[in-house]
Amino acid sequence: xxxxxxxxxxxxxxxxxxxxxxxxxxxxxxxxxxxxxxxxxxxxxxxxxxxxxxxxxxxxxxxxxxxxxxxxxxxxxxxxxxxxxxxxxxxxxxxxxxxxxxxxxxxxxxxxxxxxxxxxxxxxxxxxxxxxxxxxxxxxxxxxxxxxxxxxxxxxxxxxxxxxxxxxxxxxxxxxxxxxxxxxxxxxxxxxxxxxxxxxxxxxxxxxxxxxxxxxxxxxxxxxxxxxxxxxxxxxxxxxxxxxxxxxxxxxxxxxxxxxxxxxxxxxxxxxxxxxxxxxxxxxxxxxxxxxxxxxxxxxxxxxxxxxxxxxxxxxxxxxxxxxxxxxxxxxxxxxxxxxxxxxxxxxxxxxxxxxxxxxxxxxxxxx
Numbered sequence: 001x002x003x004x005x006x007x008x009x010x011x012x013x014x015x016x017x018x019x020x021x022x023x024x025x026x027x028x029x030x031x032x033x034x035x036x037x038x039x040x041x042x043x044x045x046x047x048x049x050x051x052x053x054x055x056x057x058x059x060x061x062x063x064x065x066x067x068x069x070x071x072x073x074x075x076x077x078x079x080x081x082x083x084x085x086x087x088x089x090x091x092x093x094x095x096x097x098x099x100x101x102x103x104x105x106x107x108x109x110x111x112x113x114x115x116x117x118x119x120x121x122x123x124x125x126x127x128x129x130x131x132x133x134x135x136x137x138x139x140x141x142x143x144x145x146x147x148x149x150x151x152x153x154x155x156x157x158x159x160x161x162x163x164x165x166x167x168x169x170x171x172x173x174x175x176x177x178x179x180x181x182x183x184x185x186x187x188x189x190x191x192x193x194x195x196x197x198x199x200x201x202x203x204x205x206x207x208x209x210x211x212x213x214x215x216x217x218x219x220x221x222x223x224x225x226x227x228x229x230x231x232x233x234x235x236x237x238x239x240x241x242x243x244x245x246x247x248x249x250x251x252x253x254x255x256x257x258x259x260x261x262x263x264x265x266x267x268x269x270x271x272x273x274x275x276x277x278x279x280x281x282x283x284x285x286x287x288x289x290x291x292x293x294x295x296x297x298x299x300x301x302x303x304x305x306x307x308x309x310x311x312x313x314x315x316x317x318x319x320x321x322x323x324x325x326x327x328x329x330x331x332x333x334x335x336x337x338x339x340x341x342x343x344x345x346x347x348x349x350x351x352x353x354x355x356x357x358x359x360x361x362x363x364x365x366x367x368x
Contacts, residue, residue, distance in 0.1 A: 004348065004351065004353040004354070004358070005042060005045055005046065005049075006351075007347050007348035007351050007353065007358075008022070008046075008347065008358070009046075009049055009051040009052075011347055011360060011362075012051045012052065013051045015343075015362045015364075016082075017082070017362060018081070018082040018084060018085050019079075019080075019081055019082070019085060019088075019142075019144065020055070020078075020079070020080040020081075021077070021078070021079050021151050021199075021201075022077070022078035022079075022080075023075075023076075023077055023078075023151075023153035023154075023201055023202045024075065024076035024077070024078070024153075025074065025075060025076075025153070025155040025202050025203040026074050026134070026155070026203075027039060027062060027063070027064070027074050027075060027076035028064070028066075028074060032064075032066050032074055033066060036064055036066070039062060039064065039076070043060060043062075043106065046078070047060075047104065052080065054082055054083050054084075055080040055081060055082055055083070056081070056082075056083045056104075057080075057081040057088065057101050057102060057103060057104060058078070058079065058080050058081065058104040058105070058106075059077075059078075059079045059090065059101065059104075059105055059107075059116070059140075060076075060077070060078050060079075060104075060105070060106040060107065060108075061075075061076065061077045061078075061107050061108075061111055061114065061117055061138060061140075062076045062106070062107070062108040062109075062111075063075045063076065063110075063111050063119065063138070064108050064109050065109050065110040068110065069132055070121070071110065071112060071119075071121055072121070072134055073119065073121050073134050073135070073136035073137075073138070073155065074134045074155075075119075075136065075137070075138050075153050075155060075202075076153075077117070077138050077140065077151075077153045079140070079142075079151075081101060085144065087100070087144075087145070088100070088101045088142070088143070088144055089101060089142070089143040089144075090116055090140065090141065090142055090143075091116070091140070091141035091142070091143070091148075091193075092115045092116055093115055093116070093117070093118055093141075093193070094115035095115065096193070098143050099116075111138070116140065117138055117139060117140050118138070118139040119136065119137070119138045119139075120136050120137060120187070121133075121134070121135070121136035122135050122136055122157075122180050122183070126157065126176060126179065126180055127157045127176055129160050130157075130160070133157070134155070135155050135156060135157050135180070136154075136155065137152055137153060137154040137155070137184050137202075138152070138153040139151070139152045139153075139188060141193075141196065147331065148194075148196040148197070149196055149197045149198060149199065149328060149331065150188055150196055150197070150198035150199070151198075151199050151201075152184065152188060152198060152199065152200040152201070152202075153201070153202050154181075154184060154200055154201070154202040154203070154204065155202055155203050155205075156177045156180050156181060156203065156204045156205045156206075157173065157176050157177055157180060157205060158173070158205045159171065159173045159205070159207055159210075159314065160173070160254075161254040161255075162210065162252050162253065162254060162255065162256065162257050162314065162315070163234060163235075163237070163252060163253065163254055165207065165210040165211075166210045166211055166214060166237070166252060167211070168211065169209050169210075169211040169212055170209060170278065170279070171207070171209070171210055171211075173207070174207070174209075174278075174279050177204065177205060177206065177279060178279070178282060181204070181283065182283075184200065185200075185283070185286055185287075197324070197325050197327040197328035197330075197331055198324065198325045198328060199322065199323070199324045199325075199328055200287070200322075200323045200324070201321065201322040201323065201359070201361075202320070202321075203319055203320050203356065204279075204319060204320070204321050204323075205319050206277065206279040206280065206317060206318060206319055206321065207279070207314075207315065207317045207319070208273060208276040208277055208278075208315055208316075208317050209276045209278050210315060212276050213273065213276045213315060214239070214250065214252070216276075217249070217250065217259060217264070218239040218249050218250055220241065220242055221239040221240055221241055221242065221249050221250070222239070222240055222242055222246075223237055223238070223239050224237070224238040224239075224240065225237055226238065235253065235254075236251065236252065236253050236256075237250075237251070237252040237253075238250075238251055238252075239251075239252075247260070248260065255313050255314075256312060256313065257312060257313060257314050257315045258312040259312075259315075262309070262310055262316075265295065265296055265310060265316040266295055266308070269292075269293055269294055269295045270295045270296050270316065271292075271293070273296075273316075274292060274318075277292075277317070277318055280321075280323070283323075286325070286326075287323045287324065287325065288323070288324050288325070288326050288328075288329040289321060289322070289323050289324075290322070290342055290344040290361065291344070292318060292344070293344070293345070294344075294345050294346040294349075294357075294359070295316070295346070295349075295357075296310075296316035296317050296318050296319075297317075297318055297319055297320040297346055297356055297357040297359060298314070298316065298317055298318075298319040298320065298355060298356050298357070299311045299313050299314045299316065299355045299356075300352070300353070300354070300355050300356065300357060301352065301355075302352065302354060302355055303352065304352045305352070306352065307348070307349070307350045307351045307352045307353075308349065308350055311355065319356065320346075320356055320357065320358070320359045321359065322344065322359055322360075322361045332361075332363045333363075340363050340364065341363075341364050342361055342362065342363045342364070343360070343361065343362045343364060344359075344360075344361050345359070345360060346358065346359055346360075347359070347360055
C-alpha cells in the first residue's frame with residue numbers, strides 16, 4: 001500500500017466519517033499516460049481496505065480519457081457512505097430528480113455521458129500560455145435527511161512563471177484564477193437547477209502575492225537582474241544582503257524560488273505569511289473558509305524521504321483548500337443539539353504524498 005493511501009486510511013479510522021468525499025486532481029500523476037494503471041490499484045486498495053469495510057455504498061468518478069484534448073480534466077471524485085446512513089440520494093442532472101444510492105459503482109474513462117454529475121473543462125482562452133490545459137471542475141449533488149448540497153471538485157490554473165508573477169500585485173495569474181472560479185460559482189447557482197448549499201474543494205492554485213512576499217522577505221536586500229544575451233529578456237533575479245558578505249537570500253527564475261531559509265514557511269505553520277494569501281478576499285461575500293492552521297500545502301519534495309521539505313521551484317503557498325457557501329457553513333457548524341467544531345488540517349505532515357499535501361475538513365461534536 002502506498003504511503004498516501006495509508007495516511008488517508010489512518011484519518012478514516014481516527015474520525016470514522018459517515019459521509020466521505022475525496023477529491024483528486026491530476027489523477028494518475030503528471031505522466032498520466034504511463035501511470036493510469038496505478039489508478040486502478042489505488043481504487044481497489046481503497047475499496048477493499050479494512051478501514052472502509054463499513055462503507056457499503058460508494059460512487060467513484062474518474063476522468064481517465066487523456067486522449068480527448070477537448071474534455072480531459074484528470075479529476076477523480078470519490079464518495080463513500082457509511083452503513084449507518086439511511087436514505088441517501090444523488091441528483092440526476094439530466095432527469096432533474098434524485099435517485100437513491102445503493103451499492104458501489106465506478107465510472108471511468110469518459111464521464112460526459114454520466115448524468116449523475118456535471119463536468120466542464122475551462123476554455124483554452126482562459127489560459128492561452130498552456131497548449132493543453134487539464135483545468136476544470138466536476139460537480140455532484142446529494143441529499144441526506146432532506147438536506148441537499150453540491151460537492152464541486154475543482155482545479156484552477158497555476159503560475160506559469162515566477163518572474164511574471166513577481167511583476168505585478170496581484171499577479172496576472174491571480175486574475176485568471178479569479179475569472180475561472182467566478183465562472184464555476186456562477187455556473188452552480190444559475191437558473192437551471194434549484195439553488196442549494198455548496199462545498200468547493202480541490203487545488204485552487206492560490207498563491208501568495210509574490211511581489212509583496214519578495215519585498216518583505218528581501219526588504220534589506222539589493223537586487224541583481226540577469227538578462228538573456230540574445231533577447232534581453234529577464235531570466236533571473238538575485239537578491240543579496242546589503243552586508244554580511246552580500247550573502248544570497250533569494251534566487252528567482254521562471255521555475256525557481258530558492259530562498260535561503262525555508263523555516264519561515266514552516267515556523268508556526270507559516271501563519272506569518274497568511275497576510276499575503278489574498279486571492280480569496282474578492283469572494284468573501286460568496287465563499288467561507290475555516291481558519292487555516294496548517295503549513296502551505298505546496299510545493300513539497302517528491303523524494304519519499306523528504307516528507308516535510310519544500311522544493312525550491314515555487315514560493316510555498318496554500319494551494320489546496322476547502323471552501324463553502326455561507327449556507328453550507330451553517331450546515332457544518334451549527335446543530336440543534338450541540339455545538340460543533342470542524343477540524344481543518346493537512347494529512348500526512350511527515351509523509352511524502354507528492355508535491356501537494358491533502359487537506360481535510362471533519363465536523364466533530366463538541367459536547368460540554
